[in-house]
Amino acid sequence: MKRTSIYAIPLLLIGIAAAVAATHLPDKPVIxxxxxxxxxxxxxxxQIAGMFGGKIAYDAPAFRQAAETIHRRTGVLAAEFPADSLGSPxxxxxxxxxxxxxxxxxASHIATLASALAVEADKAPADSISSAMRMGPDMAMGGSLLGKRAGAAKEADPSKLPAEHLLHLILQDCTSCHAKFRAKVQ
Ligand code: HEC
Incomplete structure (x- = not known):
């Protein structure tokens, strides 16, 4: 068996490549x-996380556009999964x-958060990220959730949350949905 492996491995790799290609080139347009x-x-x-983390230079129009993309995409998410499009490939x-x-x-929860993020992004200053956009105990926002300490963050009114906090909640929703409804491909 060991001696044939030099041929078996390339064949195996071709098999894997074909399987990956099939996974990534599904025929249904909705997929x-x-x-x-x-x-x-x-x-x-x-991009937004990179700007908050300082890994990407802050750029207000790009920030707004990214927030708008998440807003737009999450808004139609629920309708993108008709029953006959589920399962392999x-x-x-x-x-x-x-x-x-x-x-x-x-889908509706993440869309609500994304809508609030888009509103916050519209208010984002042109030159740099403001402290009001950040989450944390030193926020300068009078009506903020952390200021009021009113219940669980998840159930807070999204329109009262700073952009960075909204981003974190959005990312949590991505992860929750994937954990339950997305198959591991690799
Ligand atoms: C309500 C459920 C849900 C939410 C919310 C969600 N996803 Fe997904 N996501 C899925 C499912 C299901 C798939 C698998 C889709 C498929 O293969 O047809 C997927 C696939 C993906 C993929 C792989 C796409 C590909 O090329 O195959 C990426 C990347 C991704 N999601 C990112 C995100 C990010 C980032 C967010 C949050 C901003 C998010 N998702 C929110 C359900 C969700």
């Missing part, structure tokens, strides 16, 4: 569309259809 929508959201979220699990209420609730 292609939602996967590219997800990738766009991921790029936008990375897509990573969207069949469970989406069995737990439609839970899936839709997650």
């Amino acid at each position: 292609v569309a939602r996967q590219s929508s997800m990738k766009e959201m991921a790029a936008a979220a990375r 897509s990573a969207a699990k069949q469970e989406i259809d069995q737990s439609r209420d839970e899936f839709d609730a997650l």
Whole structure:
């Protein structure tokens, strides 16, 4: 067996490459569309996180555009998963259809947060990230959740939260949904 492995490995790799290609080139347009929508959201979220983290230079129009992308994409998310598009070759699990209420609730929750983020982004200063955009105990926002200490952060009114806090809650929703409704591809 060991001696044949020099041939077996390239064949195996071709097999894997074909399987990966099949996973990434699904034929249904709805699958292609939602996967590219997800990738766009991921790029936008990375950009905003990078600006908050100081890894990407702050740029107000780019910040706004990224927030708008997440807003727009999350707004149509629930409709992007019709029952006949679930399962292989897509990573969207069949469970989406069995737990439609839970899936839709997650999609609607992230859309609400993203809508609030887009509003905050519209108010973002031109030159630098303001302290009001950041989350933390030293926030200068009078009506903030942390100032009021009113209940769990998740249930707070999103329109009262600073942009950075909204981003964190949005990323939590990405992760929650993937944990339950997205199959591990690799
Ligand atoms: C309500 C559920 C849900 C939410 C919320 C959600 N996703 Fe997804 N995401 C999925 C599912 C299901 C798939 C698998 C789609 C498929 O393969 O057809 C997926 C796939 C992806 C992919 C892989 C796309 C590809 O090329 O195959 C990325 C990247 C991604 N999501 C990023 C995000 C980010 C970033 C967020 C948050 C801003 C997010 N998702 C929010 C359900 C969700």
